[in-house]
Amino acid sequence: MIDSEDELLISTSNRKRPGRPKNEVWQHFNTIPADSTNGKKDLHSGAACKFCKQKWSRGKTSEMIAHLALQCPKPPPPEVRALYLEILNNGSFDDNDDDNSSKRSKPYKQSKITNHVERLTVTDDKQRRCSRALTKFFVTCVVPLWIVENPFFIDYLKELCPGFQVPKRTILSTTMINVETATVIAEMKKKLSNETNLTLGLDGWTSPAGQSLYIFLIMTSDGKEYIHSLKNFSKNSHTGEFLKNEIIKVIEEVGAEKFCSIVSDHASNVVLTKNLVSTKYPHIFPIRCIAHHINLLSSDIIKLNWATNIITCCKKIVTFFKQSHAGGAILQQEIVENMIKGGGLKKYVITRWTTAYDCTDSIIRCKNALKQILENESQLLNLEIISILRKQNFFRNVKDLRTILLPIKKAIINLEHKSTTLADCFINLVIMATAIKELSQTNTGLQINTFRIICEKALSIWKLLGGREKSANELIAQISNYSLKSKLYDFEFVTGIHTVKNWWLMCKQQNNHIQKLALLMASIVPSNASCERYFSILGWYMNKRRTSLNCSLLQNMLQMHAYYVSNISNEIKHAYKELSDEGFEDAKIINLKMMMN
Template sequence: IAIDGWSDPRNKSIWGFMILTPDRKEYLYHLEDLSDHHHTAEFLANKTEAIITRIGAEKISAIVSDNGANVAAARSIIHKNYPSIINLRCIAHCFNLLSQDVLKSSFGERIIKLCNILCHFFRSSHIGTALLDNAIKEKTIKGGGIKPYVKTRWITMYECANSIVRLKPAFNYILENSKSEISNTAVLTILQKRGIFDDIQKLSEVLLPIKDAILSLERNNTNLADCYINLLRVAASIKKMDQYDYKGFHTHMVQVFNKRYEEFNDPKYLLAFFLHPEWKGKKPYNRPYSSKHDTPLNWWLLINDGKNQLSRLAIKLFSITPHSASCERIFSSLGWFFGKRRQRLQLNTLQSMAKI
């Protein structure tokens, strides 16, 4: 079961309870307006336990949510009351926190600020938009224009930085042919700043594996082993960073990753990693496995190891979806239902539309 909260356009606090099945189907079970209540850990735990009672605790393997203090405490209460229900934090949210840590370095904060200045001018100014569109056509650059950074959109920091690096030939074309038409001195200063595109490229390279991890871990077929694998991939990319020209930034990233690793690294990730069928042993654990055609859950369902204790453990672990992205997807859909002329949707109507 996955839980998360959302504020609708009327500033109502709507909470969603999603059912995630072992075969990766997602079902909206319940929406509830909790605007009139304080969202304490005990209150959220009671609301969630009421849902668990209706479904049946024996049918639920885990509870997953982001790691807000109140929600994390609520998960702990539920796990204490129902020891068979595993307590998990959303792994995609964890990697988003790591991307936010990039901005806590002086280098990351400075570069994304410069990116935002460029983005605002070339997206908001009529002259800037026209100049960039024309330069893109002249230089036949594919991939579209400059991408905005939106704090609530987890991968847009990378997309913003990467789009500016990709459009470097267009910016050079503008400086060579239409420099006088840029009235914004800050934009001109940034575009002419020595090494600015190298700095943005470095930021983009650091953010790329984090972006890839978020996208990978938001998929329906993500399992607990994928969490550990992506932690290793991000660690490897940080280790390969330039330690000379960007020594301070490298040191910062090593420190924040080590901190987040201690925070994120759940022993269940490592256990699932070693139970993954890619690492087969002696009979009966040597059945063929193809990542293209099989899933770890299906592979373990075919294993007969006598008492079935190891199989039962593996089946439970690989039946769990370790993220609450399903809640985010539902809330995005709910946001589309509202408009300037549609602000009075009742919760029951909203829930019915979402279930459809």
């Protein structure tokens, strides 16, 4: 073995050195001569990034490569970053650089002589695959990284595969996560290069450590999600102009022509930002998160006198039965005897507004039980409850309110789902309108000017997409043919086989403007519930013990999490393989739901 101490003794001169040459990555770093003043014979040269000036007292090849590929805040030229991303991805750097140059670390390695024996039992390839699977597990299951050094966990892994070298926590959080991130970023780029009509989701969050973190999430039209970046804006003031520049950086890096919308919540600076971006790129539509809209709608309904009165009565009943032991016990008994499904009365919590539905629904569910108690055990009730329950139409009114709240609850749940598009919003709004209309029993029928409104809206969008007069006229003609279900648009939509996207792709014609518009509309993801989901994952990553995780590591873990979940069928090698595709989907969804909450 060549003693690489020799090469390190020679400082920064460019003279050709004997021994193994330094890794090429050093060309992007200034060498800091080893510090010999402290008396210790520390012979390892330090490194300083030429781009961001970050310093290391000891330059480790693998750390330096990861820094250039993933972490450097003043990013090196794209081709440099791409090169090191690839090197990291292929693992084609010699990690032993560091170990060989460090004589002092050798005794630690040798302390486990059994390692050498065990290593014989697993191939390098097996070790690599196990390491990858382990990294995936830690990132997606949001398990604290220190678990990897827990003796019981190590024992468990060793029972499964005695030859597997269980990594140290520091290796897991650096080398392994870096290499895996490089793979994920490379795959992500490949996948995004084929996509169009992307939506950028943007949301801010204050971490447990008080940092102001922003997520930039890229959503595709078929429900896949990729974390572009997680940025720490704690030191910046979040003006519209500042955020605009950040968004434009992201958009231009991926390719501005690939995006069709930006979605975010309703914070005023973000609204301003989205509008600023749309001024620069008119084809990128600013979208407000639909779930927030519907939340507002629902709170408006609850504020109506009629609804407020009903909810107040329901609350009184629920509170009474929760507080009165005798009353609660007899109600419970009735519920059991009548085999009422879904359990007892549910509380209404103002901030979690879907509970308004749950509360009214539970009253209706327990209607007969409540009536029985009123008839047979009224001595257990107080006068207020008796008068509520005796009120004419009480249950009828609760039922009506429930009827209105149900589609709203469903809409919220549907719209927060990953694969929701603008088209689903429209359908859910129509369902809600129908529910309200049915109550009033006054059917106004189809609005005569609806078609005109649709056409005008379509034209205004078409103009933003850069359409001229001729194509605009053709578009209107196509929309009118579509509304008449004339040829070309007369194919049945087969549920379960067709998606909105491939139904439209089937309608082929020259100058297919309507198809372009429809695909665009079906691609916009109108909810940034996903961003909130990732913040809750971040919350898990950053629980009490781990507030020290830095932003770039968090970004990498989140990128991996999003990528694995979006491409789970390819990423899972063994689990659920005995299930049919459908069963796999179900099992996957159930487990992912747990993962997401």
